[in-house]
Amino acid sequence: MRRALKMVVDPVSCAGEGLCAELFPERITLDPWGYPIVSDEPLTPQLMEHARRAVDMCPHLAIHVMDAPVRVPTPTRRGGDGPGPEPTRAEARIVAQLRGGGPRR
Numbered sequence: 001m002r003r004a005l006k007m008v009v010d011p012v013s014c015a016g017e018g019l020c021a022e023l024f025p026e027r028i029t030l031d032p033w034g035y036p037i038v039s040d041e042p043l044t045p046q047l048m049e050h051a052r053r054a055v056d057m058c059p060h061l062a063i064h065v066m067d068a069p070v071r072v073p074t075p076t077r078r079g080g081d082g083p084g085p086e087p088t089r090a091e092a093r094i095v096a097q098l099r100g101g102g103p104r105r
Contacts, residue, residue, distance in 0.1 A: 004042030006068040007051055011035070013062035020063050024054035036063070 007027060009020075016034040026047060027039040043051050043065065055063045087095065 003067050003069055005048070005051075005065050006040065006042055007038045007054075008064050008066055008068075009036050009038055010062045010064065013060045015060050015062075017059060020054045020058055023057055024050045026050065028054065038063075042068075 007024075014035060016030075016036075018030050018034050018036070020036050021028045021030045024047075027041065027043070029037045031037055048065075051065055055065055
């Protein structure tokens with residue numbers, strides 16, 4: 001499994017001051033309440049300096065750079081970029097229950 005550096009936010013520590021988004025707008029945006037929304041894209045070497053600055057300047061130490069697994073697209077039955085394989089019956093039942101449309105036990 002491939003790994004890459006990604007940014008994560010500790011939502012408990014974050015106070016929503018927005019400094020991180022000012023320092024690193026390439027990967028961090030703010031929600032309507034001022035809390036960061038971090039891109040799930042891996043950090044490139046060109047962006048590491050900006051990411052480290054945002055981490056170092058966070059007044060609540062809520063932003064971190066972590067080594068994380070990278071999702072690799074799985075091949076589909078149809079080939080190309082179409083949707084993945086059909087869900088199993090068990091998976092379809094779980095999705096239906098989560099959406100409120102299936103039987104509950």
